[in-house]
Structure formats: structure tokens, C-alpha cells
Amino acid sequence: MEVDVVIVGAGPAGLSTACRLLQLAREAEKELSVCVLEKGAEVGAHILSGAVLETTALDELFPDWKEKGAPVKTAVESDDVYYLPGPEKAIRFPDLLVPKPMRNHGNYIISLGNLCGWLAEQATELGAEIFPGFAAAEVLYHENGSVKGVATGDMGVNAKGEKKDAFEPGFEFHAKYTILAEGCRGHLGKEIIERFELDKDSDPQHYGIGLKEVWEVPDELHKEGLVVHTAGYPTTGDSYAGSSGGFLYHAENNQISLGLIVDLGYTNPYLSPYDEFQKFKQHPVIKQYIKGGKRISYGARALNKGGLNSLPKMSFPGGLLIGCDAGTLNAAKIKGNHTAMRSGMLAAEAMMTKLTQDDVESGQDLTVYGEMIRKSGLYTELHKTRNFSAGFHKFGFWGGSSLTFIEHNIFGGHFPLTFHDKTPDHAQLKPASQARKIDYPKPDGEITFDKLSSVFLSNTNHEEDQPCHLQLKDASIPIEHNLPIYDEPAQRYCPAGVYEVLDEGEDGKRFQINAQNCVHCKTCDIKDPAQNIRWVVPEGAGGPNYPGM
Structure with missing residues (x-):
């Protein structure tokens, strides 16, 4: 299929571009x-975010978004830290001591999945073709090495790689420009960054894992518009994990979104982000709002935390990296949706400078995009918060918090100084022999739950007889390296019970991959030592x- 532009990912960045x-x-x-190609069964199916939305980019993209019925209705009424x-x-924290990026006056509590569904409707009305259920599996290249487009994966291939009766070959999309908007740690974006050495002048990207639940609560527990953010417990002591923190947002319809973000720069291999989240819900500040309520959904997703220092070059021959595929999230604000949208809108403007020319050819490098980013409000915003991640990693919780306030x-x-963290998250783990084990209590089935019942709420499903998408x-x-040194941390850092170490008796230990459970959070790709x-x-x-969600 020959097109002018193919966009991989129907999230806020990709849809804003379209x-x-x-x-x-x-x-x-x-x-x-x-x-626009979207690997989820429908637009929004794989979208997970807190989310408190700063509407600056939406205001510019659709000034009449309220009249158009955008699902952005619950204004922040109060802000507790x-x-x-x-x-x-x-x-x-008294309001005077709350860092300015953490203040949410004028913002809205939303479901990002619902907003993406609405953006998809606007894109379709404007003339975009959106293909849900089409997973872009491969980057296509011209003979000169520039990007030609992408190919979707074959359907109907069994676990041995053989064609089944229902086999359908993938589609090739050839484009003048290919835009990668897959979200955090996109696998095509990762390939492009490595192939074109886009990160040679930047710090390693840093990440967190965000775990989220939505609860439906009685009227007396609900305070629509209330935003709560927390720092400290449970990620303290042996569980210390950099700039981790919790959130609880009172949305509309008696629903509460709550979650915990665990910095993936943590050092203790016994830490389990999922179980830390269960501990978080037991704290009285959180438990008071959900006790007696009903949990209705669960999910997990990695997020970028490196900020400007970790931002790679975002253009390559034949296309652009945008949004969280590049790492535009503002970690100090705990917000990446408006920045993703802004990066997509700038991508559109950069492409339009070329697409108005009749002789534009596939594979050209859009270096003008980098110049536009550097002159934009997006760059200014990220520059102001460039020390957030490195500050917590270098100076600990109180040092990082003080730096953010100052x-x-x-x-x-x-601030006149810039701090860097050159150690990638996967290299931060201590050997298990140097770390203290963490004892996590059993779930009570009311506030805390086991992983498998949580995965059930995420509606996760994969065709079982297919090649495993978690490749070793x-x-x-x-078993031979990670288990003796780190007690194989995959069995704990995965929030969906995908990885297990099984005792086979006389045959020793075996590493089990339950790919059916995978919620596509990408934590394993990031944290495996x-x-x-x-x-x-x-x-x-x-x-x-x-x-x-």
C-alpha cells in the first residue's frame, strides 16, 4: 500500500500527528x-495513563474541543501532595512547598483511552485511515539504508513458525515518511535508535513502571476533582526506587484511578513493583477512598523518565520518532500526554514543509524537525525539568526533592547546572547476595489481589499457538546467569506473572514464559540485567x- 505518511501507534502522539x-x-x-496502524484490537485498547491532562496542546489542535464533545470534563478541584x-x-505538604510542576490547577482528570478514541474520530473525519489490529512488526528499508515504510506481522503462524490453515500474510506500507509513535520502548523505535545511532549524544533513557487500577466507589467516598500524589512509602528502605510515587484521582461517575509509579533504576533484585503497589493501597491515605469499593480494571505500562538529557535525535532518513517512542514525557509533572501531542503536531508541520513539494521522495531526512523542537515550547518545558530523574538517582529522595523545589x-x-545519569536502569541491580529479601504479605482479596486475578481484569488475550513474542x-x-547472581528478577519485576522459575526436580530449574499473560508493559525489555x-x-x-484506562 503506497501512502504519503504511515504512523505506527494510535496514541496521543500518533493521532495528533494525523x-x-x-x-x-x-x-x-x-x-x-x-x-495509522494500531496493534490493539481497537483504538485505546492498549492505552494506559494516570491521567491528569494539561490541555495546552489540545487547545491548539482543536480550540473547540468542548463543543466537539471531547471526553475531558472533570476539572481538578483540589490538589493534595x-x-x-x-x-x-x-x-x-503545604502548598508553598509543593514544586510548581506538581500543581494541577486548570488541568483535567481523564481516561486517555477515551480521549484517544475521540482523537481517532477527529482524524477519521479529516481523512485519515486507521487500522486497529494491525501490528507493525518490521521496518522496511530502501537499498540506500533509508526507511521505506513498515510491514505488519503475518497472521496464522503456529508456535513452530509454520503456516496454519488460517494464514494471512502481513501488509507492507510504503510511505514518503514513517512516523513511529509506539509509546515507551517501542520495539521499532528501539531498532531505529540503534541502527542510526540516534542516542549517541544523549544519556541512557531511564524508565519507571506505572501500575494502575480503576475503582468504583460509593458516593460518600467520592470527591470528584480531587487529585492526590504521594512520595515515600512503600518505596523506602529496602524497596527504595528513586523518583517513585503514587497517585489517586477522583474522576467522574464515582470512579477513582489510583496507581504507583516505580522507578526502574531500583537496585534490590527482590523488589516486586506489583507487590509494592499492593502495599501502597493499604496506606490509610489511599485505603480510606477505596475500602468498600469495587475494583473494575487493572493494567501496567512502562514510562520514560529520562527527560531532555535522554532525548535521542528524533529524525532519521525517512521518518521521525515522536512522543514516548523518543521520550518526551515530563517526569517532574508526571505528564506525557500534552508533550506527546505537541511532538506530533510539530512532526506534522515539519512534514508539511516537504510534502507541499511535488518532488518529495521517500527516505529523505527531516532534520528540520530537530530545529523546530529546539525552538518550541516543548523543548523549553523539558529543559526546565531536565535534572529531575538524574537528581533522584544521584542524590536520593530528599536530595532529589530539594533540587526539584529549588x-x-x-x-x-x-537552574544553571545540569546533572547526568549515565548508568542504564538494567545495570543498577545489586547481586542478590548483597540485597535484603523483601517479604510481601498475601493478598486479602478486598484491597490487595494476586497477579493472575489482576491480569484477568486487564482482558488480556493472545492467540496461544503463535511464536512467542518474548524472545530470549x-x-x-x-537459569545459568540471572538466577545465581540476581535470583532471576524477571519473576518479580513483571507485573503480570509472565516469568516463572520452576523446579523440575532432578532435572534442575526451568525458566517458564507465560506469554499469554503479557500486558505489553515492556518492563522485561528494560530491566533484564x-x-x-x-x-x-x-x-x-x-x-x-x-x-x-
């Missing part, structure tokens, strides 16, 4: 063919199907 590009095409009276010293105590409340985002470069490493696990897309439409 909308803005087609708006510009209308203004220029030029016909453009724009395709707590430090939790332990499992029972809480200290509420940077923003005293220097107004114009060396099958011996989990040997970088032995490679996450690739399964058959299209496989994975979670998040309702309103």
Missing part, C-alpha cells in the same frame, strides 16, 4: 494519504483490552 497534518493539508488544498514516612503515617520554586526553571537471545542466561529479553509484537489485536 489530525494536524490533515488540517494543514486542507489549508494548503493538498490531498494526502495518511494511515503527601510524604508517607511509613505504612501508617502521612505528612501533607529548580522550580526559586530559580523558576532556570540466549535461552541459558535466565543481561538485556537478554527482546519484546516484539505478537499477532495483531493480541494483548490487553483496557476499558477506559
Whole structure:
């Protein structure tokens, strides 16, 4: 299929690119063919975010978004920030001591999945073609090495790699420009970064894993518009994990979104982000709002935390990296949706400078995009918060918190020094012999739950008889290397029970991969200490199907 632009990923970045590009095409009276490929069964199925939305990018993209019925309705009414010293105590920060990026006046509590569904409707009305259930599995290249487009994966291949009766070959999309908007740790984006050495001048990317649940609660527990953020417990002591923190947002319809973000730069191999999340829910600050409620959904997703220092070059011959595929999230604000949208809108403007030319050829390098980013408000925002991740990694919780306050409340985002963290997250783990084991209590079935019942709520499903999408470069490493040194941390850092170490008796230990459970969070691809696990897309439409996350 020959198109002008193919966009991989129907998240806020990819859909904003499509909308803005087609708006510009209308203004220029030029016909453009724009395709958006989405691996989820429907737009929004794989979208997971807190989410408190800063509407600056949406205001620019659709100034009349309220009239158009955008699902952005619950304004933030109050904003509480707590430090939790332990499992029972809480200290509420006075407003004057809250870093400015953490203040949410004028923002909205939303479901990002629902917003993406609405953006997809706008893109379709403008003329975009959106293909849910089409997982882009391969980057296509011209003979000169530039990007030609992408190919979707074959359907109907069994676990041995043989064609089944229902086999359907993948489609090739050839485009003048290929836009990668897969979200955090996109597997095609990872390939492109390595192939074109886009990160040679930047720090390693740093990550967190966000675990989220949605609860439906009685009227007396619900305070629509209340935003709560926490720092400290449970990721303290042996569980310390950099710039980790919790959130609880009172949305509409008596629903509460709550979650925990665990910094993946943690050092203790016995830490389990999922079980830390269960501990978090037992804290009185959180438990008071959900006790007596009903948990209705669960999910998990990695997020970028490196900020500007970790941002790679975002253009390559034949296309662009945008949004969280590049790492535009503002970790100090705990917000990446408006920045992703902004990066997509700038991508559209950069492409339009070329697509208005009749002789534009596939494979050209859009270096103008980098210049536009550097001159934009997006760059200014990320520059102000560039020390957030490195500050917590270098100076610990109190040092990092103090630096954030000084940077923003005293220097107004114009702090003169830049700090760097050159150690990737997977290299931060201590050997198990140097770490203390963490004892996690059993779930109570009311506030805390086991992994498998949580995965059930994520509506995760994959065709079982297909090649495993969690590929080991060396099958011996989990048992022969990771187990003796790190007690194989995959069995704990995965939030979906995908990885197990089984005792086979006289035959020793065996590493089990339950790929059917995978919620596509990408944590294994990030945190495996040997970088032995490679996450690739399964058959299209496989994975979670998040309702309103």
C-alpha cells in the first residue's frame, strides 16, 4: 500500500500527528494519504495513563474541543501532595512547598483511552485511515539504508513458525515518511535508535513502571476533582526506587484511578513493583477512598523518565520518532500526554514543509524537525525539568526533592547546572547476595489481589499457538546467569506473572514464559540485567483490552 505518511501507534502522539497534518493539508488544498496502524484490537485498547491532562496542546489542535464533545470534563478541584514516612503515617505538604510542576490547577482528570478514541474520530473525519489490529512488526528499508515504510506481522503462524490453515500474510506500507509513535520502548523505535545511532549524544533513557487500577466507589467516598500524589512509602528502605510515587484521582461517575509509579533504576533484585503497589493501597491515605469499593480494571505500562538529557535525535532518513517512542514525557509533572501531542503536531508541520513539494521522495531526512523542537515550547518545558530523574538517582529522595523545589520554586526553571545519569536502569541491580529479601504479605482479596486475578481484569488475550513474542537471545542466561547472581528478577519485576522459575526436580530449574499473560508493559525489555529479553509484537489485536484506562 503506497501512502504519503504511515504512523505506527494510535496514541496521543500518533493521532495528533494525523489530525494536524490533515488540517494543514486542507489549508494548503493538498490531498494526502495518511494511515495509522494500531496493534490493539481497537483504538485505546492498549492505552494506559494516570491521567491528569494539561490541555495546552489540545487547545491548539482543536480550540473547540468542548463543543466537539471531547471526553475531558472533570476539572481538578483540589490538589493534595503527601510524604508517607511509613505504612501508617502521612505528612501533607503545604502548598508553598509543593514544586510548581506538581500543581494541577486548570488541568483535567481523564481516561486517555477515551480521549484517544475521540482523537481517532477527529482524524477519521479529516481523512485519515486507521487500522486497529494491525501490528507493525518490521521496518522496511530502501537499498540506500533509508526507511521505506513498515510491514505488519503475518497472521496464522503456529508456535513452530509454520503456516496454519488460517494464514494471512502481513501488509507492507510504503510511505514518503514513517512516523513511529509506539509509546515507551517501542520495539521499532528501539531498532531505529540503534541502527542510526540516534542516542549517541544523549544519556541512557531511564524508565519507571506505572501500575494502575480503576475503582468504583460509593458516593460518600467520592470527591470528584480531587487529585492526590504521594512520595515515600512503600518505596523506602529496602524497596527504595528513586523518583517513585503514587497517585489517586477522583474522576467522574464515582470512579477513582489510583496507581504507583516505580522507578526502574531500583537496585534490590527482590523488589516486586506489583507487590509494592499492593502495599501502597493499604496506606490509610489511599485505603480510606477505596475500602468498600469495587475494583473494575487493572493494567501496567512502562514510562520514560529520562527527560531532555535522554532525548535521542528524533529524525532519521525517512521518518521521525515522536512522543514516548523518543521520550518526551515530563517526569517532574508526571505528564506525557500534552508533550506527546505537541511532538506530533510539530512532526506534522515539519512534514508539511516537504510534502507541499511535488518532488518529495521517500527516505529523505527531516532534520528540520530537530530545529523546530529546539525552538518550541516543548523543548523549553523539558529543559526546565531536565535534572529531575538524574537528581533522584544521584542524590536520593530528599536530595532529589530539594533540587526539584529549588529548580522550580526559586530559580523558576532556570537552574544553571545540569546533572547526568549515565548508568542504564538494567545495570543498577545489586547481586542478590548483597540485597535484603523483601517479604510481601498475601493478598486479602478486598484491597490487595494476586497477579493472575489482576491480569484477568486487564482482558488480556493472545492467540496461544503463535511464536512467542518474548524472545530470549540466549535461552541459558535466565537459569545459568540471572538466577545465581540476581535470583532471576524477571519473576518479580513483571507485573503480570509472565516469568516463572520452576523446579523440575532432578532435572534442575526451568525458566517458564507465560506469554499469554503479557500486558505489553515492556518492563522485561528494560530491566533484564543481561538485556537478554527482546519484546516484539505478537499477532495483531493480541494483548490487553483496557476499558477506559
